[in-house]
Amino acid sequence: MDAEKLFDLNQNVEGILIYNGTESSNDPSFFYFTQLARGLFEGSYVFVTRKNLKVITSQLEEETARSEDLDVEVFTSGKQRDDLLKQVTKGITFVGINFSGLSHSDYLSLKEKLPDKEFVDVGESISSLRQIKSERELTKLREAAKIVSKVGEAIPNMLKDGMTENELAALVNYEMMKNGASSPSFDTIAAFGPDAAEPHFSGGKRKLKKGEVVLVDFGAKFQRYCSDMTRTYFFGKPDKEMQEMYETVFKAQEAGFKAIKSGENGKVVDGASRKVIDSSRFKGRFIHGLGHGLGLNVHDHPALSPQGDFYLKENMVVTVEPGVYISKKGGVRIEDDVIVTKNGAEIITSAPRDLQIV
């Protein structure tokens, strides 16, 4: 994390206060700044200046926080917490906060706690910093990608006639954790046959039958950093349409990889891949963006989509995941994680991508 850069981008800001709320309203930037790999830290703050970084947390997380080389203040009551906030921001007027990282009610409550401050939104600056990964972050992302790759290779051996989607998802999660994931980075999608026509399918009672397509979309968290991979397998020989669907999506993904390089526009990359599908019989069936950033969130910035007008930079990490979906029939998606390099894309997920009939 490069705090200097953040302050250079926001000249009037004297300190940055990040609040990590609760499960539905948390700010991964808290972990971006602290790089705390463990703990929940709900209701905790980090206060960052050009020179210092201070974690303000409850007794519940004290042991975890102190296990790292960090400056930690611990509160045991709401009053103590509010006093600490006043104390660390003393003498400062312009406080940067992340408007996207806290709920509107937490924003109002912060204004009440610190009535004499001017809050400046540094959310965009943090987001743009977070998009470019440091070596430390890349190491974690590579490890997360390695875990899903290993599991992806093992999935064909997991498929059994009559197994449910839930059973497969449970196995995939188990293998990810056994291989070092702290948790899945999102609810694993395992979809058989027509269920694969829903890009975000969840449910899982369907039993696997010969001739069905098997779409598995899964990710691993390693020290909070997320991978995300999709593989589509065929349990028995697919019909011609499904086979063609696979080949089309495969080519669309190749086109996506090829278009990626530092300096390229995100929507050009999306377009290069989309063109392959839209000039096939599956025109219009690619109903989502080509990809998304990866980092502390699994759907992180930037998004690769027809609307995503931005320029790729070295060490951004994004997914490339074209898909085709036909209601009641099925779907195919192939998704890999790549690091943007000067002249191209380094694919960090390595499980086989070609058509696999199990």
Place this chain on the structure above:
Amino acid sequence: MDAEKLFDLNQNVEGILIYNGTESSNDPSFFYFTQLARGLFEGSYVFVTRKNLKVITSQLEEETARSEDLDVEVFTSGKQRDDLLKQVTKGITFVGINFSGLSHSDYLSLKEKLPDKEFVDVGESISSLRQIKSERELTKLREAAKIVSKVGEAIPNMLKDGMTENELAALVNYEMMKNGASSPSFDTIAAFGPDAAEPHFSGGKRKLKKGEVVLVDFGAKFQRYCSDMTRTYFFGKPDKEMQEMYETVFKAQEAGFKAIKSGENGKVVDGASRKVIDSSRFKGRFIHGLGHGLGLNVHDHPALSPQGDFYLKENMVVTVEPGVYISKKGGVRIEDDVIVTKNGAEIITSAPRDLQIV
């Protein structure tokens, strides 16, 4: 969901607009209103009036949304989405929104999208409705509790000399999913020996040794509703202090159960349990609240804590989870889920609670 009640509580409000953002900033109230058991629905809205409920979502979730008996509008672009928002709120001035359910930047963006509206915070009303569970919700919560209970019974058989905490967590998650959970309701905590001294321990590399305490805190999601249970086992005979710790926490939990009934104050319940620990040699070692609400979030309202000045009502669902933690030594926590009844507490998690030496 009882929309009538919500409008009775907020007389000037003509319609309620709930926005479900992304993973770090989502509003479970979206699912409270829609009761959609499947799908992700990021960036989706539900608009509720006294008579209607309309889901506004993208193509990505269309198939999932249409599979339920709901009024659904689908957008394929940001402009279409904004037009839909204008259209459904047409003729309405006072729009209720959930200040705790959307980020400050999403709030500002909503104001821009609908400049002629007056936004009223209905977050508190929604929260108080969500605290009292309907029969439909209780059915889901009971099922979620059944899953963890079954797995809790099986844990003693999972413990093996030399296994890592991560391996145990992976097994627990696998068993929950095999028993019908869509996912764990939070990252499973498995802590051995001194690691059990951190209430929110995460990490997981420690290998199990004879004589160590094993604390497992885990929850299941069933149709989005969460259970949450902790069991503490002894892998080999514990020393006297740990045994006494267990007995003290056990008694504290009993006192908590006994204090619960409709009409009782939350902090009285917390106090009844805390007194047991604070009048033992473990005084001051119970460093968190007694419990929290359960529902669509695993840490939901209301909280049972020394600060929690509110009155329990029938069909609230809360955890009761006293704990004692001694740094470098270990910890004991016992946690169960209960439904508040007219005259007491119905414990819905059923795994054995007495001291178990494996």
